[in-house]
Each structure stands twice: as C-alpha cells, then as structure tokens.
Amino acid sequence: MAAKAMNNDEHRRCVAACLVKATYIMEEDRPKCRVYGWGLAPPWWQSFHFELRDVLTCGKDNVDEFIFGAIFEYCPTGGHRHPSAPHYVFALRGTMPSHPKSLHDLYNDIKVFLSDLSCCRRTQKAREAVTNMLVRKGTENHVVWLAGHSLGASLALEVGRAMAEKHQAYLTTFLFNPPNVSPMPALNLLHATEVAKNDVFTGSYLVKATLGATVMRGYCNRMEKLFQRLSQWVPELYVNQGDIICQGFADYFEQRQKVEERISGLGRAGMKLSYRDMLSSLIGSTKEQPHLLPSARLWKNSSKSFGTHSLKQWWQPDSKLMLSSRKFTYPGA
Numbered sequence: 570m571a572a573k574a575m576n577n578d579e580h581r582r583c584v585a586a587c588l589v590k591a592t593y594i595m596e597e598d599r600p601k602c603r604v605y606g607w608g609l610a611p612p613w614w615q616s617f618h619f620e621l622r623d624v625l626t627c628g629k630d631n632v633d634e635f636i637f638g639a640i641f642e643y644c645p646t647g648g649h650r651h652p653s654a655p656h657y658v659f660a661l662r663g664t665m666p667s668h669p670k671s672l673h674d675l676y677n678d679i680k681v682f683l684s685d686l687s688c689c690r691r692t693q694k695a696r697e698a699v700t701n702m703l704v705r706k707g708t709e710n711h712v713v714w715l716a717g718h719s720l721g722a723s724l725a726l727e728v729g730r731a732m733a734e735k736h737q738a739y740l741t742t743f744l745f746n747p748p749n750v751s752p753m754p755a756l757n758l759l760h761a762t763e764v765a766k767n768d769v770f771t772g773s774y775l776v777k778a779t780l781g782a783t784v785m786r787g788y789c790n791r792m793e794k795l796f797q798r799l800s801q802w803v804p805e806l807y808v809n810q811g812d813i814i815c816q817g818f819a820d821y822f823e824q825r826q827k828v829e830e831r832i833s834g835l836g837r838a839g840m841k842l843s844y845r846d847m848l849s850s851l852i853g854s855t856k857e858q859p860h861l862l863p864s865a866r867l868w869k870n871s872s873k874s875f876g877t878h879s880l881k882q883w884w885q886p887d888s889k890l891m892l893s894s895r896k897f898t899y900p901g902a
Contacts, residue, residue, distance in 0.1 A: 576653055578894075579887050582807070582868075585658070585716040585743040586883035587613050588641055592662040592721070593880075595624065596636040619658070620644050625698060627673065627690055635670050637662055637691050638721070640698065655714040655741070656706070659699055659728075663719025663746075663880075674720060681723050681748050684845065684858055692727045699728055703738055715742040718880045719814070722747035726804070726859050733802035734795065742804035745883050749860050751817025753824075758813075770824040771831060774839030781842050788850040792841040792857070800863040800899040807868045811877040821860055822867050822897045829900065837900045863899030868892060 591613035598608035614621060619641040628634030638661040643654055664674040680686040702713060717725035722744040732738040756766055781789035806822075808815040821840075829836025843858040871891040875882035882890065 576651070582743065582805070583884040583886075584617050585660075585714065586718070586745060586880055587617065588619065588639075588658050588660040589662060589716050589718045589721060589743075589745065590880055590884070591641075592636065592639045592660045593665065595639060596662065596665065596668070599636060614641050618643060618645050622657070623698075625659075625661070625691075625694055627694065635668075635673065638695060638717075638724070640702075654712065656711040657702060658714040658716060659695065659702075659725070661695060661715075661717035661721030661724045663717070663721045677720055678748075681720065682750055684750065684856060686723055686859070687727050687731075692724055695724055696728050696731050699732060699740075700736070703732070703736065713738075713740050715740050716745070717743070717747075718745040718883075719748065719878065723859065729802060729804055730799065730859065734798050737798075739802040742802075743807070744804055745807045745880055746809065746812055746815045746878050747806065747818060748814050749817030749821070750858075751820065751860070753820040754813045754816045757816060757820075766820070766824065767827055767831070770820075771828050771835070774825075774828050774835050777842040777844070777847075778835055778838035780847060781838060785842075785847050785850065788847055789842065791855070792846075792861075795857065796841045796861075796863040796899055803864045803866055803896065803898075804862070805868065806865045807870070807883055809873075809877040809882065810869055810871045811873050814878055818860060818865075819867060819869060822865060822895075826897060840899075864897060866894060866896045868894045 591610045594610040594613060595608065598610055621639060622642045623640040624636050625638035625640070626634040626636050638659060641658045641660065643656060643658070645654070664678055665671055668674070677686065677689055677691060680689050686692055699713065715725040715729050725742055726744055726747055729740055729742040732740055756769065806818055808819050810816070810819065825836045825840040828839065841861055843861060846856055846858055849856045869892070870882060872882070874889070875885060
C-alpha cells in the first residue's frame, strides 16, 4: 500500500475488504491442512505489506477450533509510514454457509437477530484481543483498525462500540454489509413510497419521543448519555441498496435525518430509542440495539454487478461501483 494512498477512501476500503477476505480463506485452508505459508490466504495480506500476527479462534478446550478473525500488522517497505496508516488491523469474517461447522456461524447469526451478540464467545474474545492491544500499545502512537463483513461486521460493531463507550478509543472501523434487524425492509419489499416511509418514521419517532419524555424517562436519559459517549466514533458503514440484510441501516440514518428536518428536535429525540429496548427496560434489562448509532459515514452501493451481499464488491475500484456517501452526526453533540 503506497504511503500516498493512506488518506484515500477507495484504497482504505479495498485493503480492509481484502484483509477480511483473508480470514475467510484461512478458515478454508485450515481443514485442508494448508499452513499459512503455503495456503491460499497470504497473498491477500502480503500484497499490501501486512504480516499475520495472530488468529482469533473459537472452540472447546482448544479442540476442534475454527478461525473467525485475524490480527494483521502493517510493515511498509523501508519502514516509511503515513501518519494515518494502521499499525494493526483486526479482521473478522462472516457466515460460511457451506463450511462443515456452519452451525457455529448460524448460532451467532441468531444472536444477531436477538440483539444478544455482545454476550457471545466470539465477541468476548475479539473485545479482549483489542483491549489487550490498546493496553500494550496505546492509542496515541498506534492506529488500530476494525474490519468485518456480515456477521463479522456485527462483531466489529460490538467491539467498536465497547471501545468507544468504555475506553474512549474511537477506532477506525469498516463495516461491510452489517446485518440490521428492522421492519423497514418489509416496507421496501412492498414498494412503499418515500412519502409513506417518511410518515411511518415520523409517527414512530413521535411515539418513541413521547414515551421517552414520560414513562421511559430513565431509559431515555441512559441512552442520551450513551449517545454522547459514542458520538465521536464514526464507523465507515458500507451497504448495498439491494441487500435486504443491511437495508435497515440506510433507512435508520436517512429517515432520522428527514424526521429531524421536518420537525426540529424530533429526530434527535427518537433516533436513540427502540421499542424492543424500552420493553426490555421495563423488566430490568439494559440491552441496546446495535444499530442505534449517533454517528457514521454511510456508503451506499446501488450496483448489483458483484452480488448485493458479497464482500467482493467492496474491493472493486470506485469506477465499477455506483457509490455515494454521507456523514451523519448526532445533533448537538
């Protein structure tokens, strides 16, 4: 990776996507006994002057383990490093449906659907690895990236949120096709008009804001404090408009902005609230929906040439994608 490319969004996206791809291939190599030096995975990181430092695995008592992530260190030729270049990248793979151990992935997919991924073993191991890295190296002199695709993007989202909330470490984070549990894709499948979607969101935000200001005031105050802590973290969020799995993220950010423009203060009041979380709060739970983010840069690809949910689309050059971006921030933060 050339030093001058470090501030280039296209290059950074392509590198992050390729490193995530390497984690998929390493797990494909492993049961075939292809050691890293002779496997198919190394070119995916060596091409960009990275070296593999460790792998993140799951399994019982070191038996029958499988790889779900990897830690890469950037080692530029000649030691010349751009100030914004990463020192380390934590790359996390998604679901592998055809893998012999796909049930492990599917189990965590269910955790995503239930908004319970923060308690799973993979999240805990990834969070511990990143925390240990930050403790050893620090954040002032070492740049750490998080990157993940699909299920791996959900893991990276959980880890990034934890680092921002608990350690004030705002890591550069690349989320490729992160799953979003939302009813909005159903409206999209019904070909609802923009006017109808705007009305649905505005009505929903009115209800949530009213509940937050009255019977759910404690929950609302807790979420306000959380959003203030997270507001400086701006993950790079990559979605395809045709991907039903991650469509909800685009609707969340775009519709909340439209609600705020229509009724000042309503978008800010409702964007941090969730019906599921409010219901959980009533029974003593402190769960937060992972898609509730104060800030993000949303990248949308409307091309279907490489598959709407595929990782492959994100290492393509901009010229082959129908890409647009917009940064969203928490009003008043």
